[in-house]
Amino acid sequence: MCGIVGYVGDRPVVDILLDGLEQLEYRGYDSSGIALKCADDIKVYKAEGKLINLRNTLKSHVSEVSSSTMGIGHIRWATHGAPTLLNAHPHTCNCGNLVLVHNGIIENYKELREKLTAQGCVFRSQTDTEAVAHLVASKYAKTKDLTEAVRLATQEIEGAYALCVMHNDYKNTLVVTKRNAPLLVGIGEGEFYVASDVPAIIKHTKKAMYLNDNQIATITPEKLVLIDKDGNELPQKIEVLPWEPVALSKMGYKHFMLKEIHEQPDVVRNILVGKLHAPDEPIVLNEVKLNKETLKNLNRIQIIACGTSLHAAMVGKYLIENFCGIAVDVEASSEYIYRKTVTDAHTLVIGVSQSGETADTLTAIKQAKAKGSHILIITNRPDSAMAREADSLVPVNAGIEVSVAATKSYTAQLMAFYLLALYMAEIKESVDVPTMTSLKAEMMLLPQKIDQILSNTDEVQKCARAYANTKDFIYVARGINFPTALEGALKLKEISYINATGYPAGELKHGPIAMLDETMPVLSILMNGSVYEKLLSNSEEAKARNARMIALTNSNDEKLNDLFEHIIRVPDVQELFSPVIAMVPLQLLAYYIAEFLGKDVDQPRNLAKSVTVE
Numbered sequence: 001m002c003g004i005v006g007y008v009g010d011r012p013v014v015d016i017l018l019d020g021l022e023q024l025e026y027r028g029y030d031s032s033g034i035a036l037k038c039a040d041d042i043k044v045y046k047a048e049g050k051l052i053n054l055r056n057t058l059k060s061h062v063s064e065v066s067s068s069t070m071g072i073g074h075i076r077w078a079t080h081g082a083p084t085l086l087n088a089h090p091h092t093c094n095c096g097n098l099v100l101v102h103n104g105i106i107e108n109y110k111e112l113r114e115k116l117t118a119q120g121c122v123f124r125s126q127t128d129t130e131a132v133a134h135l136v137a138s139k140y141a142k143t144k145d146l147t148e149a150v151r152l153a154t155q156e157i158e159g160a161y162a163l164c165v166m167h168n169d170y171k172n173t174l175v176v177t178k179r180n181a182p183l184l185v186g187i188g189e190g191e192f193y194v195a196s197d198v199p200a201i202i203k204h205t206k207k208a209m210y211l212n213d214n215q216i217a218t219i220t221p222e223k224l225v226l227i228d229k230d231g232n233e234l235p236q237k238i239e240v241l242p243w244e245p246v247a248l249s250k251m252g253y254k255h256f257m258l259k260e261i262h263e264q265p266d267v268v269r270n271i272l273v274g275k276l277h278a279p280d281e282p283i284v285l286n287e288v289k290l291n292k293e294t295l296k297n298l299n300r301i302q303i304i305a306c307g308t309s310l311h312a313a314m315v316g317k318y319l320i321e322n323f324c325g326i327a328v329d330v331e332a333s334s335e336y337i338y339r340k341t342v343t344d345a346h347t348l349v350i351g352v353s354q355s356g357e358t359a360d361t362l363t364a365i366k367q368a369k370a371k372g373s374h375i376l377i378i379t380n381r382p383d384s385a386m387a388r389e390a391d392s393l394v395p396v397n398a399g400i401e402v403s404v405a406a407t408k409s410y411t412a413q414l415m416a417f418y419l420l421a422l423y424m425a426e427i428k429e430s431v432d433v434p435t436m437t438s439l440k441a442e443m444m445l446l447p448q449k450i451d452q453i454l455s456n457t458d459e460v461q462k463c464a465r466a467y468a469n470t471k472d473f474i475y476v477a478r479g480i481n482f483p484t485a486l487e488g489a490l491k492l493k494e495i496s497y498i499n500a501t502g503y504p505a506g507e508l509k510h511g512p513i514a515m516l517d518e519t520m521p522v523l524s525i526l527m528n529g530s531v532y533e534k535l536l537s538n539s540e541e542a543k544a545r546n547a548r549m550i551a552l553t554n555s556n557d558e559k560l561n562d563l564f565e566h567i568i569r570v571p572d573v574q575e576l577f578s579p580v581i582a583m584v585p586l587q588l589l590a591y592y593i594a595e596f597l598g599k600d601v602d603q604p605r606n607l608a609k610s611v612t613v614e
């Protein structure tokens with residue numbers, strides 16, 4: 001998704017903006033630009049492709065811009081219009097005095113464009129954003145007050161936006177506002193920073209204020225004034241950001257993804273801290289407001305998510321139904337929001353989102369909330385829009401996840417579901433105490449089992465080299481590891497661009513088996529448990545069609561050596577916890593294949609870390 005930065009203060013602004021945009025690259029983009037307030041005018045510089053191209057463009061303008069101390073910047077993930085220079089932000093009005101950057105989608109931009117064209121505005125780009133630039137300029141022509149112009153303009157806008165606006169009449173004022181897209185203001189000494197996300201400002205300040213929807217902030221080096229959509233001044237909620245700049249360094253790893261995979265033992269330890277002290281103690285979820293009464297009145301649970309979070313949700317279904325005996329439906333957010341759902345005050349709706357800003361999931365949650373459901377959010381960003389909608393919250397505390405491919409946040413989401421399912425089972429008394437104690441004891445052993453996997457990745461790397469040039473890949477599993485097959489295939493797809501598919505193994509013979517031959521690797525997630533023998537049979541069926549077989553397993557069954565070309569072994573673990581263990585080698589396999597192929601592992605083409613458009 002797009003990224004916005006802004007600065008007003010007394011320091012040279014160019015590098016502050018460029019470094020801030022660099023920290024937002026993980027959001028995904030295909031062009032960039034900055035606008036700088038100079039003595040007599042606002043200068044705009046843009047470039048297609050990566051930020052290095054913008055830096056190179058600026059090299060020949062250093063003398064013109066080195067004294068500027070106010071500016072805005074943007075990295076664009078193309079929605080309306082190709083990733084060209086003309087469509088890159090910032091966008092301006094026709095005279096060039098009003099300049100802004102935008103993240104989100106203006107749903108009524110066509111109507112605005114028609115109206116503004118009729119008023120004489122000349123559009124140069126294909127973007128929805130340019131309509132906002134002309135609209136704010138048209139209001140400013142009447143109000144001669146930038147804040148009021150933004151306030152009036154946003155009343156005519158439908159859709160999602162985070163805006164950072166400047167005007168040539170103001171030598172040191174930024175106006176920012178947002179609706180259904182993230183925006184925060186970093187507070188320095190005599191200077192302010194604007195950003196779409198924490199990484200862009202964390203090295204300058206840990207004091208910040210998150211804007212809420214429809215709030216407008218007018219920022220000068222001396223002060224910030226916050227108003228609501230009606231112009232009434234509001235109190236400011238200043239927070240201390242819980243992250244350290246070190247979270248934004250690779251700490252010696254070649255890619256953020258590999259670093260974040262290796263952080264998973266500590267991520268699991270962290271999420272247990274304060275929630276599970278010992279196997280014979282109750283689970284503590286302080287921000288979950290569910291009790292015997294609310295659970296008794298529940299007639300169903302709906303879990304809504306996208307992408308990797310949807311796969312975590314699918315594991316959550318197995319766990320909640322197994323431990324609590326409550327029916328659970330899992331649905332992609334993008335499907336949920338466009339159908340007549342049976343959601344009501346007796347439904348617990350669980351939203352799962354690493355970023356807490358995914359537009360489809362946020363929209364779905366708001367729809368469910370409007371129907372009276374209890375909203376429980378599982379997220380890595382307790383500072384997000386989704387967290388602010390929550391009646392109950394389970395923060396996964398995985399730390400900032402920079403790589404576009406979700407890894408540690410997925411494992412953290414799984415842990416959140418184990419804790420939540422057992423927490424609800426304790427309330428319902430639906431699991432006997434000895435079993436509960438054993439499950440908690442097993443959960444506390446997971447970090448060291450993940451450590452064990454990470455301590456020797458030779459077999460995974462050998463496997464990666466053997467299959468790096470395959471064009472297709474099938475991952476199969478059964479039961480609670482069917483979501484593991486889907487997530488393992490998604491990891492490979494999204495960073496290596498190989499056509500990997502996850503299937504329930506029992507489905508192979510209903511069609512996909514027709515694809516099998518010596519060019520098709522089949523990876524079986526063959527974990528000890530209730531479906532082991534069935535999956536072994538499915539693997540033999542695949543082998544009989546000459547597929548190249550790989551096993552990911554904790555079985556010591558000798559006959560696997562004849563059936564599988566490669567065997568990736570993992571520590572033994574109770575079946576219900578096997579998704580946590582099985583996922584780690586699949587993340588590594590995807591990583592090493594993509595790295596072997598020389599792909600842009602942390603920022604795969606076309607992808608964004610947080611999809612804030614529907």
Ligand code: AGP
Nearest residue numbers: 307308309353354355358405406
């Ligand atoms: C996963 O590797 C992808 N980055 C993507 O599928 C992601 O999980 C999805 O966009 C949902 O994001 P969220 O968890 O922030 O809502």
